[in-house]
Every structure is written in C-alpha cells, then in structure tokens.
Amino acid sequence: MRFHILTLFPEMVMQGLHTSIIGRAAERGHISIEAVNIRDYTLDKHGKVDDYTYGGGAGMLMQAQPVYDAYKAVAEQIISEKKPRVIFVTPQGRTFHQGLAQELAREDDLIFLCGHYEGVDERVLEEIVTDEISIGDYVLTGGELPAMVMVDAIARLVPGVLHNTDSAVTESFGDGLLEYPQYSRPEVWHDKRVPQILLSGDHAKVDAWRLEQSLVRTKERRPDLYMAYLERKKG
C-alpha cells in the first residue's frame, strides 16, 4: 500500500508517520509514505499558493493550479491500472470509521489532499477528488493531522504491518464491539485482583468471559454500537 500526501507541511506528516509501528512498517517495505509539497508546484514566482476569495470573506483560499499540478505529478508516477482514490480531508466530508479504514486498506495507492487556510478552490476539488472524509465534528487548523490519523488507522490493517494478526481482529470495533478489559502482572495491584477466570487456563471459559465483558462495555458506553451488533446478530 502506497500513501501519497499532498500538503503544505510535508515535514509534519513525515515526522508524525515515520515513528513507531507505522515507521517500522515503512522501513520494512509493507507500506510507503510520501509527502508531496504543494508549494513545489506553484507557478507563482514568489512561491505563493493562496489568494483572496472571490465574493469577499475572511481568509485566503488554496489555489487550484498548484494543487492540481502536485496531484498530476503523483498520479503520473502511479503504475496501478485503477485510478487511485483521492481523499480530500475536510470537516464537510462523511465521518471516518473503522469500516471505512478496512475498505481503504484494500487499495494499492491512496492520495490524501490536506487543505489549509479557509479551504481549497472548488474547481480543483471537482476535478480530482473521489472522497471527502472528516475525522469528526470539530474543526482543526489544517488537514495534516486528520490525514495522519487516517493513514495510521488504514496502514495498521495492511497485512504485515502488525506482528500479531489477531490484534487487528479482536480489538475494539473489529467485530463492532468495544474491547474487553485486560490485565498483566502482578496478580494483585493496589488490592485489586485479576479476575480469577483469566488465571484458570480454560480458553473456552476465558473467551466466553471476554465476549460477555465486551457486550457489557459496549452496551454501557456505546449503546449505538450495541444496537447495531444486535441487529447484525438477528439478520
């Protein structure tokens, strides 16, 4: 899986994503991440990428030309026969969730466009964007953090990125439920004991206990997910 991120702050994206698990996966070649500086593609001799909004209003807008040319440069070097999905990261998009991460993890290439200032000229969005995605109902100063959030969530689903293939399946949301509580050594800490069943060595009982805990937690904390789980069970 290859991630291409069109941004005005490539160092922010590269620093954020080249550490820990995602960084190691990139070093090992399971994924690749390139950040493309939109400013490198402006035809303006002062390196400008933004301008005033027609019709007036506060703030500057990212212009179509540098965004389009940066996109073209990336698209031309993609070898896949399929046209890659181009994700514009925006609070106006549909909300990101685990199911969407799973869907996007099946792509060969993904291009992310990170907006800045007050937005991006609508005409270039019309020409290149296939998906508009938000990470939640709040507004950030730019698209870099949301793009990094999505790349992290997608990349860890790519085969080989996580060592333990189970953990992507059993964790929260893998089956639409929140994860059960977990414990490590010591057996007693601050007078709190690890639930006895986890020390029993009976795997069937442990699995049953964990499922029950997941159900209790999901019902309590996320009744919306719990109802959806019950509906799926029925159908």
Ligand code: ADE
């Ligand atoms: N850009 C600014 N805020 C955002 C958000 N919540 N999601 C995606 N992109 C954004």
